[in-house]
Amino acid sequence: MDELIGILQSVCPGVDFETEKDLVEDGILTSLDIVMIVSELMSAYDVQIDVDDLVPENFASAETICELVNRAREK
Amino acid sequence: MSSKKWLVAFVCTVLAFGLLTLAFNVLVDPFGVFGDVIFHWDSYSQTLNPRVGKIEYLDRHCDEYDSYIIGCSSTSSFPVEELDEYMDARFYNLFTYGADMLDSEDFVRYIIKNYTVKNILLNVYIDNGHTYDDPGIDNLTGAMHARVDESSLAAFYWKYLFLDPNYAIDKVRSFFKDELLAEPYDVFDVKTGCYDKRERDAEPISGLEEYEAIEQYSGFADYPTYHVPLKKTAQAMESLVRIKEMCDEAGVNLIVVCGPVYSGYMQGVDRQEAEEFYTSLAEVTDYWDFSISSVSTEPRYFYDLTHFRNCVGSMALARMFGNGDVYVPEDFGVYVTRENAVELVERNDAVFASRPRTDEWTKDVPILVYHNIVPDGEEGATVSMLEGQLAALRKAGYESVTFRDLEDYVYRGTELPEKCVVITFDDGYYSNYEYAYPLLEKYGMRATIFVIGVSVGHKEFYKDTEFVMTPHFDEEEMAEMSSSGVISIQSHTYDMHQWPPFETGGHVRETLLRFEDEDEEEYVRALQKDFERSRSQIEAVTGERVDVLAYPGGGYDILSQWALTQCGVNVTLSTRYGVNTLVKGLPQCLGAMHRIYGDAFPDAGELIAAMKGKR
């Protein structure tokens, strides 16, 4: 989890991933950020994330992003 | 307020605005279908939709008329007053723009049924074979009155009740900027039903080149042939048969006329179809044909490609009613019966085949203008220069003619000498009497002097002031010159050629033009009063009719042209440089005529060259 937050912070400096719970709806993460996060995660964990997974719910907070990565690992 | 109440309030407000709009439409009544209770402006509603406006007007005024003219827009050019005189009747011109034969049939049925009708003059135009019952006519402005075509009255009133309020707003706006002469929004003369052509007919016309250079006539110079297929001839003729039956049944005298068609327009009609049109017309009824003649080849006889001028309408009536006092071209107007209809079409071909014989009805006339004449050695137009010019003119075979001769040429077709010139002097200087008069007598020439009424006899001072000015001759000298037959005295206004440095007060009339802030009607009254004063002064001294005026400073406009025509002024002169072209039958060619300054060409040879149009 901490590793994940570290990656996230390197992509989007200045975003408080520890406490924010509604990153997309609050307009903190834009589509650009999401794509950059996803490509970063894919290369860091060597997983495949589908377009179908790029929905706001999956990026609402660090926890949901973590779940997304876990699901992708299982596949 | 609950949202329910809000909705109620909203609906009520919308309804209220809607009702206000309807009330506005009814009260302002741009189409004149609700009685036009506020503005009483028939010309406006007729302009918007003549089919509706004219019927609304006639329903109120039909007892003032007993005869009607019917047809499309070119029909406007049959002058109602002349027709009244010829036929001892009271005509109303019930033409509408774009009228096809179905419109005419509807009108005939309606007026016979509802009004007293003695005569109907029906103008049949070649386009009647082209369009019939055209659904493309706009619903509001082109639709027939429901009482006439017997369609639904409810739908009719509904249409004008729920009108775009812009129509009413435009009417109110127009009302407040309305002017004396016709504007685009009130083009009808209410009494006669004709187009109000005061303005158009006050426009000076001269050479063909000059004419075609005017924007609105440029179409004549570069006329593209539009193909006009005549596929509706049969339907039109069926309508005509019904018109004839209705007239016969009601004992109405039906006169059918085919008005002049511009030759370029006619060339867009297939020959076969034209022949069919005219022969099948002759099958239905005898008619007067003016459609193709030398007149058709002369653009100056037309307002535009499809409308002949009022003066041409006068010529047509003169031919129909045998009025010998009016110029009518030899080949203008044929009475067509079943027997000669085909000949007519052949004759039309001949007109197209030959070149327009323009010189048969036009004549170039130079007019010279002088002012003060000074003794030799002084600055200006000297005595010997004038004498030299007169001698040279004489030697070159020029004859001097008067404005009376020009009027005779235009109104009656009386020919002019081959080489003719008009000599004029402006202002009425004493030097004209002292030097020019004897010289003219010596060389057997005649001239016209335009006097400023207020200056007559002022040999020292300007009016009642102590400003010294060039001396002017007095009434005694005026009478002497006039009675000799050498000099004609005409008007240069009574006091509308003022000299600003010598005048007191704000408004100085240097020319007879309207001041920018002057009310149009007041101006016209002032101008006409001034002219009448000048006329009665001159006529009292010379006994000669005064109907020629030289514009002070050369300044003229359409309004002044019209106002003077109202007083019976047939000829006006400007100071525009050039030679004039007179056209027989076209009064406009005597308006604001060009003149050549005699002293601009001290060399007599150059002057004669200028008179031939060479500079």
Added chain:
Amino acid sequence: MSITSFAFAGFAALLAVVYRVLPQRVRWWALLAASVIFYAAGGPAAAAYMAVTAVTTYFAALLLQRENDRRAAMDGEQRRSSKRSHDRRRHLVTGAACAVNFGMLFAIKYWDFVSESLAFLRLPALGLVVPMGISFYIFQSIGYVADVSRGKTAAERSFPRYLLFVCFFPQMVQGPIDRFEHLAPQLFAGRRPDTDEVRDGIQLMMWGYFKKLVIASRAGTVVGAVYANAGAYPGCASVFAVLMYTIELYCDFSGGIDIVRGTAGLFGINMAENFRRPIFSLSLAEFWRRWHMTLGGWMRDYVFYPLSLSKPFAALGRFSRKHLSGKLGRILPTSLATFIVYFIIGIWHGANLTFLAYGLYNGAIITSSILLAPFYTRVKKALKVNESGGLYRAFCIVRTSLVVFVGRYLTRAPWLKMSLVMLKRSVFDLRLRELPGVVTGLGMSFFDLALVAAGCAVVLAAEYIEERGVGIRAYLAKRGAFVQWLAIAVPLAVILIFGVISAGSGAGEFIYGRI
């Protein structure tokens, strides 16, 4: 039927009444009938295009649904092993639906441009008339197909219901491009709207009519004249014309959307938001998230995401990470995808080189701002800028407005060179002193200009208040009856007098209707 016509207002009002009266089950049929009538009025060709889209996407979605259902029935192992063939089949069907519909769109909107631009190929021109709203319903339908393919939404089995989703009449003219999962349930529910919703709908419509008829059509009168002959005017005329065009575009488009959303509100349907006060954007990227939002969202979900995660882009990412150091290496693929999206948005607006340039312009600025972000951060730190301070925000808003404004030079000009000439003149040949003469010469009276200015002030003030989070409607609803009535009568009178009547007959057509 133009949505600014009385006919449209009457049509909507009548339908709203019928809708309330009908039993709930059949209400959606009324919407469908109205929509079909509305679209059929556009002529047989328009109806035929619409039918092609509706039928192809309807069946594509059913096929995809069957595929997804079959996969859902599999056990875990089967599912894993068949993923590849499953994806291939999904992509095949989606691709075919895209090919048919975008092919048709291309033929109608872009073919003539291509055949003209590539004249040496001597391709025949088709001369097809672009029917109303074709881009909107094609995008919306394709979005639906993609959603079904991704399993985000279930395919609609009833064709009439699906047809209603495709051709729901308010959105036919200029969008918004809604999502099936958002719009369709509302369409079919047949819920009777409560009076609050109807009131809000009417208010939204009035606001839209005000923006469109009073401001946009007035501002638009001068635009054409300058663009028709920009060479004859000094630079100040270009600036003025582009400003007026910017005002016209925003008020016309957002006003139209307000009318559309307000109309939908009469049926208790809440359509997707399309504008969120874009004037207050801090960056160009944010502007695009607040301007024509449904198009932006569509582009994000169906172009940007798939493109960024596609194999070639993944490969490019691996490559750039390896060979380029630092930030650039990490974001190069994303930047490229961004660039392509704006390029497509540019083309969406019209078949013209100016729109290509427009796409490039936006793409280049946004891409460069990503690339330069670290640099900006350093500069801001050095200058000790307070990023949440009002002054900095104001600076950002002005900067963004300027960038958008310059972009507008590109979108209206008939050809690219003219845009550049106008831009050049605006900078080097301004001749500001000639402005009053130019404005009157263009036939815009002082009164009209003042009205446009006043209208813009009202719009700006209202948006500012909303931006601050104050609800104008809620405020009004608490006022007394007279004030509330004034809030009905005054806007109505303003719209009628300055929008309908003084605009003359045949008031404004849509700028966006051609898209």
